[in-house]
Amino acid sequence: MNLKALNLSKTFDELEYIFKDLSLEIKAGDLIFIKGKSGSGKTLFLKSLCLLTDFQEGKIFWGDKEVDGADVPHFRSEVHFLNQFPTPFQGTVLDYIKVPFSFNLNKKKHLDLEELNSFLKDLHLKEDFLKKRVPHLSGGEKQLLKIIRSLLLHPKGLLLDEPTSSMDEEMKKRAEELILKKKERFIIWVTHDEAQIQRNSKTFYHFPTLKSEVLA
Amino acid sequence: MGELTFINILYSLGLIVLCSGISLFLGLALEKKIILATVRSCLQLALLGYVLTWLFTQNGPWVFFFVFMFMALVASQTAMKRVSRRHKGLFWVTYASIFFSSFLTGSYTLFISIPQDPWFDITRSIPLIGMILGNSLTGVSLTMDKLTDHLALKKNEIEESLSLGATRFEACRSLLVDSIQTGMTPILNSMMVVGLVSIPGMMTGQLLAGNSPTQASLYQMAILLIICSTSYLSTLMVALISFVRFLNSFHRFDGELMEEIL
Numbered sequence: 001m002n003l004k005a006l007n008l009s010k011t012f013d014e015l016e017y018i019f020k021d022l023s024l025e026i027k028a029g030d031l032i033f034i035k036g037k038s039g040s041g042k043t044l045f046l047k048s049l050c051l052l053t054d055f056q057e058g059k060i061f062w063g064d065k066e067v068d069g070a071d072v073p074h075f076r077s078e079v080h081f082l083n084q085f086p087t088p089f090q091g092t093v094l095d096y097i098k099v100p101f102s103f104n105l106n107k108k109k110h111l112d113l114e115e116l117n118s119f120l121k122d123l124h125l126k127e128d129f130l131k132k133r134v135p136h137l138s139g140g141e142k143q144l145l146k147i148i149r150s151l152l153l154h155p156k157g158l159l160l161d162e163p164t165s166s167m168d169e170e171m172k173k174r175a176e177e178l179i180l181k182k183k184e185r186f187i188i189w190v191t192h193d194e195a196q197i198q199r200n201s202k203t204f205y206h207f208p209t210l211k212s213e214v215l216a
Numbered sequence: 217m218g219e220l221t222f223i224n225i226l227y228s229l230g231l232i233v234l235c236s237g238i239s240l241f242l243g244l245a246l247e248k249k250i251i252l253a254t255v256r257s258c259l260q261l262a263l264l265g266y267v268l269t270w271l272f273t274q275n276g277p278w279v280f281f282f283v284f285m286f287m288a289l290v291a292s293q294t295a296m297k298r299v300s301r302r303h304k305g306l307f308w309v310t311y312a313s314i315f316f317s318s319f320l321t322g323s324y325t326l327f328i329s330i331p332q333d334p335w336f337d338i339t340r341s342i343p344l345i346g347m348i349l350g351n352s353l354t355g356v357s358l359t360m361d362k363l364t365d366h367l368a369l370k371k372n373e374i375e376e377s378l379s380l381g382a383t384r385f386e387a388c389r390s391l392l393v394d395s396i397q398t399g400m401t402p403i404l405n406s407m408m409v410v411g412l413v414s415i416p417g418m419m420t421g422q423l424l425a426g427n428s429p430t431q432a433s434l435y436q437m438a439i440l441l442i443i444c445s446t447s448y449l450s451t452l453m454v455a456l457i458s459f460v461r462f463l464n465s466f467h468r469f470d471g472e473l474m475e476e477i478l
Contacts, residue, residue, distance in 0.1 A: 052379060052468045072467045077381025088373050100380040146376075153380065 001063040002027045003079060003157055003186065008048055008058035010041065018044055019208065022058075028156070030186045033197045036207025042190045043083070045207070046159045049188070050081040077105040079157040080150045084165050086142035087134060094130040097149045109153055119148050123174050139166035144175055151178065157186045164196070176200060225258070272339050280336040284322070284345055288315045291353040298357035301364035301477040309457050310360065314352050317449035322348055325442050330435075347418065347439060348446050351403055355447035356454045359399030363455055366391035367462055368477045371469065384463040392455055399451035403444050410440065 004025045010018045018041040026032060036042050047053040049060060051072050060067045067075045089096045101111050120129060123144065137145065143166050150158065158179070164172045172193075179187065180200060190207075191197060197204050232254050236247040271283065292311035299306060322345050326335045330344065367374070370391060377387040385392075410416055411433075415423070418439060422432035464470050 050379060051466050052375060054466070054468070054471060069465050073378075073381050073383045076379055076467075081379040083372070083375065083379075085372050087376060088370070089376075099377065100382065103377070103380070103382045103386050105381040105383075150380065 001078075001156060002061075003049070004061040005049055006059045006061070008045070008055055008060075010044055010048060010053075010055040014056075024049075024188075026157070026186045026188060028184050028186055031180070031201055032186075032188050033201050033204035034188065034190045034207050035192060035194075035197065035204055037209050038192075040207050040209040042207045043161050046081060046161050046188065046190060049159055050076055050079055052081060073103075073105055077103070077153075078155055079159065080153070080155040081159040082146050082150055082161060082163050084143070084162040086137075086139045086166065087146060089134045091134060092130070093132050093134060093137070093145060096134050096145060097130075097152065100149065100153060106153060111152060116148070116152060119151065119178060122178055123148075123171075140164075140168060140171055143167060144171065147175055147179060151182075155185060158188070160187060160189045162190055162192065165192070172196065173199075229254070268342070271342065275334075275336070275338055277336045280338060280341055283338075283342055284319075285315075287346060287349050288318060291349045292356075295353045295357040295360070299360045299364065301361075301368060303364070303473050303476040305461065305473075306360070309454060309461070310356055313356055313450045313454035313457065314349065317446050317453055318345065318348050318352050320449065321442055321446040325438075329442065330438050344439075348443060351443040352446050352450040354402055355399040355451045357399075358402070359395045359451040359455050360458065362398040363391070363395035363458055364477050366395060367474070371474065371478070374463075375469070378467055382467075384459075384467045387467075388459060388463065392459060395455050396448075396451045399455075400447055403447045407440055407444060410436070416440075 002025055004023075006023050008022045009020045012018050022045065024032075034042055034045075044053055048055045048058075051060065051067060062071075062075050062079070065071070087096065089099075097116070098111060100106055101109060116130075117127070120127060125144075134142065134145070143163055147163055160179070163179070164175050167175060176196065176199065232250060236250050239245070239247040239250065271279065288311065292307060292314050295310050295314065296302070296307050299310075325344055325348070326332055326341055332340050335341070367388075374387045374391075378384070406416075416436055419432045419436040422435065423429060462470055462473055
């Protein structure tokens with residue numbers, strides 16, 4: 001299914017535009033990197049795409065249906081947004097992974113332990129990783145955990161906001177491989193890491209800085 | 217025991233003077249607060265005595281209704297002040313929850329569980345409603361304080377769940393439960409130990425006034441059950457209304473409200 005955004009505009013305090021008239025269409029298998037200045041609104045753009053933040057103008061289509069109100073959770077169960085913050089979760093890694101499987105819309109999905117183990121292998125993580133307590137993990141490990149959890153739910157699309165920003169180079173590359181393994185999902189990936197873009201794609205989208213544009 | 221006069225109060229004041237003296241002597245800096253609380257409580261109660269004396273000469277459903285509205289207003293104002301993360305609309309949410317739940321259980325009390333004749337008999341209905349409102353106030357303020365705390369501190373965790381397909385209710389379920397439980401703790405605790413550790417204020421009053429202990433305990437039972445259900449209704453209501461205000465129908469945080477409590 002295609003994700004389509006039509007003429008999205010978001011303002012700050014209804015005084016200045018954060019972004020203006022952005023449109024985008026992405027289909028299964030596409031990979032789009034976005035880079036741009038810090039504070040230019042990339043995160044808010046991703047959050048607008050999954051309706052986690054409000055926007056003043058524009059529409060979001062998932063397939064040929066406009067996403068609104070009641071469809072939102074279903075849409076988000078298929079298109080995941082991962083923010084860059086280390087998760088504040090307090091329990092163990094396995095508990096954290098299990099959380100979204102309890103949501104009604106994910107009821108049909110089952111946690112595949114074999115798949116989980118193969119992920120751990122790909123990432124050079126030992127099995128006792130699952131028993132560790134999340135607050136004891138490093139920032140990079142927490143980001144990795146977030147990626148693992150999302151991939152186990154087999155989303156159709158991913159909106160990634162600097163998902164590897166706290167990782168060392170080794171871990172970063174392994175995470176990229178895991179994320180890009182399945183070719184049939186689409187990915188919008190915000191990053192400041194030039195090398196990361198060049199490793200994985202030839203093109204990127206430069207996010208416009210609009211903050212100075214004042215509304216009439 | 218005969219009637220109380222100002223002499224009795226003067227003797228009781230002696231103890232307060234003693235406490236203040238000790239505080240002053242040891243430099244504990246509590247004497248000002250003790251004196252202020254003493255003055256306030258004595259003045260308020262004296263005023264209450266006069267107001268009630270006058271009110272009891274009035275009668276009629278409208279008098280009751282106006283007094284009820286006024287008391288609910290003061291209760292909400294007090295409840296709101298106890299919430300540390302203030303935000304737009306807090307007063308109205310508090311007022312609506314306290315008013316409706318007390319209205320519901322209050323009517324039930326006056327018509328069914330402790331029926332009065334006539335139902336608005338001011339000498340009884342006002343004290344009853346006062347107890348209901350007072351407890352509702354405590355529950356509501358504790359619940360709101362906890363809920364806004366949770367929302368502010370767990371914003372990221374909630375958004376993580378929302379972005380993987382949780383409905384707003386699924387994402388906030390555990391913190392709603394915790395907030396309501398926090399609001400219910402005082403009344404549940406006091407119900408657990410009532411009669412074992414202390415004799416509740418209303419019952420003490422009845423005993424001092426010379427009523428039979430069995431009558432007094434029956435009254436206390438009825439009151440406790442009503443207070444418990446009012447606390448539950450009002451904490452549930454305030455939690456749910458605030459929840460749908462902070463997380464709107466798009467299953468996301470209301471940006472403006474969140475900014476106020478962060």
